[in-house]
Every structure is written in structure tokens, then in C-alpha cells.
Amino acid sequence: xxxxxxxxxxxxxxxxxxxxxxxxxxxxxxxxxxxxxxxxxxxxxxxxxxxxxxxxxxxxxxxxxxxxxxxxxxxxxxxxxxxxxxxxxxxxxxxxxxxxxxxxxxxxxxxxxxxxxxxxxxxxxxxxxxxxxxxxxxxxxxxxxxxxxxxxxxxxxxxxxxxxxxxxxxxxxxxxxxxxxxxxxxxxxxxxxxxxxxxxxxxxxxxxxxxxxxxxxxxxxxxxxxxxxxxxxxxxxxxxxxxxxxxxxxxxxxxxxxxxxxxxxxxxxxxxxxxxxxxxxxxxxxxxxxxxxxxxxxxxxxxxxxxxxxxxxxxxxxxxxxxxxxxxxxxxxxxxxxxxxxxxxxxxxxxxxxxxxxxxxxxxxxxxxxxxxxxxxxxxxxxxxxxxxxxxxxxxxxxxxxxxxxxxxxxxxxxxxxxxxxxxxxxxxxxxxxxxxxxxxxxxxxxxxxxxxxxxxxxxxxxxxxxxxxxxxxxxxxxxxxxxxxxxxxxxxxxxxxxxxxxxxxxxxxxxxxxxxxxxxxx
Ligand code: GLN
Numbered sequence: 001x002x003x004x005x006x007x008x009x010x011x012x013x014x015x016x017x018x019x020x021x022x023x024x025x026x027x028x029x030x031x032x033x034x035x036x037x038x039x040x041x042x043x044x045x046x047x048x049x050x051x052x053x054x055x056x057x058x059x060x061x062x063x064x065x066x067x068x069x070x071x072x073x074x075x076x077x078x079x080x081x082x083x084x085x086x087x088x089x090x091x092x093x094x095x096x097x098x099x100x101x102x103x104x105x106x107x108x109x110x111x112x113x114x115x116x117x118x119x120x121x122x123x124x125x126x127x128x129x130x131x132x133x134x135x136x137x138x139x140x141x142x143x144x145x146x147x148x149x150x151x152x153x154x155x156x157x158x159x160x161x162x163x164x165x166x167x168x169x170x171x172x173x174x175x176x177x178x179x180x181x182x183x184x185x186x187x188x189x190x191x192x193x194x195x196x197x198x199x200x201x202x203x204x205x206x207x208x209x210x211x212x213x214x215x216x217x218x219x220x221x222x223x224x225x226x227x228x229x230x231x232x233x234x235x236x237x238x239x240x241x242x243x244x245x246x247x248x249x250x251x252x253x254x255x256x257x258x259x260x261x262x263x264x265x266x267x268x269x270x271x272x273x274x275x276x277x278x279x280x281x282x283x284x285x286x287x288x289x290x291x292x293x294x295x296x297x298x299x300x301x302x303x304x305x306x307x308x309x310x311x312x313x314x315x316x317x318x319x320x321x322x323x324x325x326x327x328x329x330x331x332x333x334x335x336x337x338x339x340x341x342x343x344x345x346x347x348x349x350x351x352x353x354x355x356x357x358x359x360x361x362x363x364x365x366x367x368x369x370x371x372x373x374x375x376x377x378x379x380x381x382x383x384x385x386x387x388x389x390x391x392x393x394x395x396x397x398x399x400x401x402x403x404x405x406x407x408x409x410x411x412x413x414x415x416x417x418x419x420x421x422x423x424x425x426x427x428x429x430x431x432x433x434x435x436x437x438x439x440x441x442x443x444x445x446x447x448x449x450x451x452x453x454x455x456x457x458x459x460x461x462x463x464x465x466x467x468x469x470x471x472x473x474x475x476x477x478x479x480x481x482x483x484x485x486x487x488x489x490x491x492x493x494x495x496x497x498x499x500x501x502x503x504x505x506x507x508x509x510x511x512x513x514x515x516x517x518x519x520x521x522x523x
Contacts, residue, residue, distance in 0.1 A: 078476015
């Protein structure tokens, strides 16, 4: 897999043509099956572990947990998830400039597997060492996912050099793979973690990622040929050498800084309060976004039209971050609500609280084709919605989902905390949120590729994941406050989330016409 500048994925390249012209995977290139399965297992591990985290860390020591208070556990989950998405920025950069997409994915998969292994085995170590290997595992998953997630998505695009509707369809199949993995991960790890033992759940997530790693390792060469093995080369060897040195030094510097911070925290040299760290991190992430956009505007060499489109990206970024801040409360506030206040018995069987997480994945798999057909059908009748209109709809649907949860939480408060509410509240809430996600997430991804100036497509994808990063962090900070000893807090959280969602849907709705004008002919 030596990087070779000649391997650019265009149909004109004879080495690539057989791989992109192939139709053996439901009419799509067979290479998509490799990417589909690898990302499916990666998400199996990610969504298998994530809902267990808050339960495990907040479980009492006697129950095998860490005994952290819930706001701290929620904040840690938020920081973890924010870091996973934030790592996409350097991950994409390293792949473009140094490793190539394929090697980045492979290294990423190895790191994630090692991370899960470290977490799974932490239960067998003495308590102090166990805590260390647990957090080391989370760190490895962050670094690995940064290398894997953005780059595996980029290769999907490379399978369709002609772009167009077939590429969109390829991304839809890939998005379904993500959610099949998420669905199975939460079911398997959730069941094992809650009923057999925390570390059985963690271990299952790790075994899943190991399947993904082996699958990619054995099948990538055969099904993808030379696709994704090249890096961005400068024709001038001196410039190229300098660039590679910068990436190597940057990567090394980053790793050293992370290692030092880890050692400082592990040895107690500095004590970190997760909620304080989380709040500072929010400011840093928003700062990164503001500085980045300001830089692009001031020194990005953009034409007037391009500036308008980047401004649209900025607006979509802000509203996406708000959406994810609500939506990503699934593993925290909604998860805790499922555990404490929801009647989970079905025919004498107590459903694990984590199973509710799967509702979202299930609904995505069920409704993604419906929404795809809806958009196409509306476009045919000349009723096509613009991306800001779809975003506003997505925010409003999520708002309706959280409004339901206010009613559910008030039922609990009225009963003085003794009532267990119907599971349908959560299930319907997830259905509405999923419809919202389908209006916003795939639409956002494709809007980035359509609106970004040619030379900034990759970076704008990084910015898209930065919105997820900010959202996850805020969701973690807010979401840990669901607490049976402080009942009044729960409806308050859902109320403010609902107000924020409906409020931003209304503000964005007012902006649809001017934004459409700025988008000119981009749809
Ligand atoms: N559920 C999707 C995934 O896991 C999108 C998540 C996000 O961007 N916040 O890829």
C-alpha cells in the first residue's frame, strides 16, 4: 500500500476503473461492502460502549463501578464523545498528507481495538491500575476513531468519481451500515453489560471492532484496489518534504502533549474536574470554529460567491451544533431517564435501559429509504425543500420529541418519583428525533460537499464533525443532571432543550429566504 500519486480515483485511471465500475454490491461497487462492514463493526463497538459508560462510571464501587457522581460521569461521556469527533480534524489531515486514507483507517482500527482491549481488561486489574487502563482505553479509541471515521467516509466518495445520485445512494447504504452496527452494538453490549457484567459488555464491543479490523485488513486490497492509497502531493519535492515534516512534527508534538497531560492527570499532579474541563473545552471548540471561519474569510483567497457559500456553511454549522446538543443526550439524560423512571418490563422480562438507544438506529434503517424517496418525490413535483428548510424541520421534529419528554418527566415529578412511565414516551421521542436526524444529518453531509470551495472540501467535512463535537460536549454537560434525588431538575432539562430546539427552528425558518439567495444555484 505504498502511496502513489498516480492512483487518483478517476474512471480514466485504468487501475481504478474495474473497482469503481463494479456493481456486485446491490448495484454498487463491491468495495462498498468492505467499507460498509468495517464501519458497521466500528459503530457496533462505539455505540456498544458509549451507553454503558455513564452507567458504569456512576455505579457504586460495590456494584463494580467507579462511584462517580452523575454530573461528572455525564461530563466525561461528553468530553469523550466530543474528543472522538474533534479528532476527525487531525485524522483527516494526517491521512491526506502522510498516511493515505487506507493506512489511516487500518492504523485507526488497530488503535480502537487496542482501546477496547484495554477497557475490557481493566476489570481484571487492581482498582488503581484498572482506572488507568480504562481511561487509556478511551484515549486510544479517540485517536483511532479520528483516523478511521472521516477517512472511511472519504473513501466512500472515492468509489463514485462521477458524483451525482449514485454517490448519494452509496452514502445512504453506508449510513444504514452505521446504524445497523449501532443497533446491534447497543443490544449486545447493553445486555451483557447490564446483566452479565460491565466487562463482558466492554469485551463484546472490542470483539466487534476486532472483526472490523480483520475484515478491512483481509478485504481492502482485493475489493478497493489502489483506491485510497494516495496522498495529496505537491509537485515540488522540496515543498512536499517540508509538508510531510510538518505533519510528522505536528503529530508527534500532539501525541507528546496528550501523553504528558495523561500522565499528569493519572499521577494526580493535576486534578481535573470533568465539568470544569468540559465547560472550558466548549469555549475552545467554539473558538476553533470562529477562528477557522474568520481565517478562511480573511485569507482563504475566496471569490465573492464562495464567501457567501462559506457563510451558509457557518450558519448550518451553528444550527447543526444546537441539534446535536439535544440529540446527543441519548447516552446521558435520556439513558438515565430510561434507567430510573421508565417501566421496562415486557412479559415479565426487564429490558436493559441501554436497549432504548437502539430505537434511533432501528428507525434510521426503517426510515432512511422513506425520506430519500420523499425528497426525490418532492423535487419531482417542484416542491423541493432547501437545506436550511430541512434543517429547520429537523430542529422542530427534535423539539417535538423533547416536548414529549417534558410530559413524561412531569408525570414522574407528580408521583413524587415513584411512578415508572410508559416506555412509549421514550420510543416516540426517539422516533421524532430520528426523523429530525434524517432531515439534518445526511442533508448536512451532502451540503458540505456542495457548498465548500473546491480546495476546502475535506476541511469543511472536519467542520461538520466539529458541530457534532460541540453538540456532544454540551449534551454531556447538560445530560448528567437526571437524578432521582433531585426530581424537579429533569423536566427543566427537557423544557430548556425543547425551547432551544423550537427557538432555533423558528430563527432558521426566518433565514431560509436570504440563505437560499446566498446559495445561488446550489440545491
Ligand atoms: N449517527 C451518526 C454516526 O454515528 C452521526 C453522528 C453524529 O454526527 N453526531 O455516524
